[in-house]
Amino acid sequence: MSVVYALATPAAKSAICIFRVSGDGCFDDIAGLFGLDGFNPRTFYLVDMKNGERLVDRVGLILFKGPNSYTGEDSFEVYAHGSLGIMSLISDTFDSHGYSEAPPGEFTKRAFLNDKISLNEAESLSDLIDSTSSDEVFLSGSSLFGDLSNRLAEYSERVNLIRIRVEGEIDFSEEGEDFMDDGLLDDLQKVKEDFESFVSLCANKRDISQKKNILLVGPTNSGKSSIFNRLVGYERAIVTDRPGTTRDMISSEAFFETSVFSISDTAGMRKTDDVVEERGIEISLNQMSEADLVLGVFENYSEDMISFLEKTCGSNKFLSVQNKIDINKADVKKYDCCVSAKSGDGFKELRQEIASFFNETGVKNEKDFMVRDRHVKIFMSVTKNLEQAIQGLNNKKTLELVAEDLKNARSDLDELIGRKFSDSLLGDIFSSFCIGK
Numbered sequence: 549m550s551v552v553y554a555l556a557t558p559a560a561k562s563a564i565c566i567f568r569v570s571g572d573g574c575f576d577d578i579a580g581l582f583g584l585d586g587f588n589p590r591t592f593y594l595v596d597m598k599n600g601e602r603l604v605d606r607v608g609l610i611l612f613k614g615p616n617s618y619t620g621e622d623s624f625e626v627y628a629h630g631s632l633g634i635m636s637l638i639s640d641t642f643d644s645h646g647y648s649e650a651p652p653g654e655f656t657k658r659a660f661l662n663d664k665i666s667l668n669e670a671e672s673l674s675d676l677i678d679s680t681s682s683d684e685v686f687l688s689g690s691s692l693f694g695d696l697s698n699r700l701a702e703y704s705e706r707v708n709l710i711r712i713r714v715e716g717e718i719d720f721s722e723e724g725e726d727f728m729d730d731g732l733l734d735d736l737q738k739v740k741e742d743f744e745s746f747v748s749l750c751a752n753k754r755d756i757s758q759k760k761n762i763l764l765v766g767p768t769n770s771g772k773s774s775i776f777n778r779l780v781g782y783e784r785a786i787v788t789d790r791p792g793t794t795r796d797m798i799s800s801e802a803f804f805e806t807s808v809f810s811i812s813d814t815a816g817m818r819k820t821d822d823v824v825e826e827r828g829i830e831i832s833l834n835q836m837s838e839a840d841l842v843l844g845v846f847e848n849y850s851e852d853m854i855s856f857l858e859k860t861c862g863s864n865k866f867l868s869v870q871n872k873i874d875i876n877k878a879d880v881k882k883y884d885c886c887v888s889a890k891s892g893d894g895f896k897e898l899r900q901e902i903a904s905f906f907n908e909t910g911v912k913n914e915k916d917f918m919v920r921d922r923h924v925k926i927f928m929s930v931t932k933n934l935e936q937a938i939q940g941l942n943n944k945k946t947l948e949l950v951a952e953d954l955k956n957a958r959s960d961l962d963e964l965i966g967r968k969f970s971d972s973l974l975g976d977i978f979s980s981f982c983i984g985k
């Protein structure tokens with residue numbers, strides 16, 4: 549394939565930047581570019597990179613001889629100083645050599661087309677790069693480095709072996725033999741059961757990656773915005789001593805205890821004639837059913853308000869928080885958590901309380917692999933086809949139909965691994981990658 553290049557690190561000032569180059573003929577001008585007459589693959593060289601006669605930068609260089617490379621092609625990586633000027637000069641140098649800039653995911657697409665990785669490994673790689681929590685890292689990592697592809701290939705093989713036996717039955721019956729492989733149904737049932745337990749170990753990326761929403765609600769002036777600012781780590785919301793300061797909902801992200809959360813501050817609740825404030829209160833009430841966790845913030849205890857908020861939340865996802873314990877006595881019996889947004893006291897416990905709430909309600913801890921909607925849809929189709937095949941055998945339907953169901957189940961599994969794919973599927977998958985991967 550033609551030579552492509554891309555910056556594999558962000559286009560921003562940094563200590564170093566890395567360029568990747570891959571394709572047939574990319575070693576042709578190693579002497580002109582780097583002054584190397586010969587090289588050993590996978591050896592780190594410190595060389596002067598030149599654009600014509602001019603020195604671009606003193607760079608690190610590693611060359612990979614295909615097929616022993618990421619893409620499976622001849623390729624090399626350049627480690628240069630991370631200045632925007634150098635990045636631009638290196639791009640110009642490669643352009644002038646006739647290399648073209650790689651579209652997103654091009655290196656991984658080539659790796660797939662050259663049989664270096666399977667399609668679902670390519671997807672897991674993209675998920676790993678997108679991961680923002682340790683759960684996502686572990687699950688996408690085990691899909692990529694673990695044996696998700698092997699497990700899928702193994703099921704494809706098991707289904708195929710049964711299909712061959714069914715085809716054998718068809719041939720026998722044509723010869724007038726009334727002979728049915730006794731174990732066939734049992735074996736097929738076992739494959740289906742095993743496959744279903746395997747599917748139960750797969751977590752959908754959509755469920756794992758969705759940021760957990762935390763909503764701060766409560767009476768005006770109780771310190772919701774102050775708690776919000778402390779949780780997100782900077783002065784995002786305006787704080788004043790005037791009740792009714794926050795009128796609209798403000799959201800920001802916070803990372804703690806290995807996960808990213810989306811936290812929202814809302815208008816304080818009180819009777820008001822102000823239309824804008826009233827609308828803000830309405831929004832916060834509506835948001836309560838959507839949120840994953842609602843923190844009710846109070847300065848003064850109100851049993852009525854707490855039970856009203858608990859009811860409005862709709863399920864067991866409400867934590868009551870007493871604020872301002874620097875000026876009022878903490879009442880641990882009445883609240884789930886007691887803090888001072890002013891001094892920071894109690895915040896370690898509040899963060900732990902939030903994290904353990906999500907750990908207890910989360911599902912991913914028992915999962916082994918992270919998969920996408922595409923996988924889930926195909927898993928359903930495989931199960932349906934296996935079920936139909938079992939029913940067919942049970943009801944002594946024509947074996948041709950059973951064989952057809954098994955063929956479909958196998959073809960679905962092959963699509964997951966990427967043994968069978970369309971250009972539009974590849975386009976969908978690789979266009980979501982970042983440039984340089």
Ligand SMILES: Nc1nc2c(ncn2[C@@H]2O[C@H](COP(=O)(O)OP(=O)(O)OP(=O)(O)O)[C@@H](O)[C@H]2O)c(=O)[nH]1
Pocket residue numbers: 767768769770771772773774775786787788789790791792793794795814815816817871872873874875887888889890891
């Ligand atoms: N002493 C003390 N004062 C606090 C604490 N937290 C907030 N305050 C003060 O309480 C007042 C209200 O704080 P906000 O964070 O704006 O309260 P709020 O609940 O967002 O108020 P509204 O947006 O009006 O509903 C401000 O004067 C804060 O400085 C705290 O932990 N201790």
Ligand SMILES: [Mg+2]
Pocket residue numbers: 772773774785786793794813814816
């Ligand atoms: Mg506020």
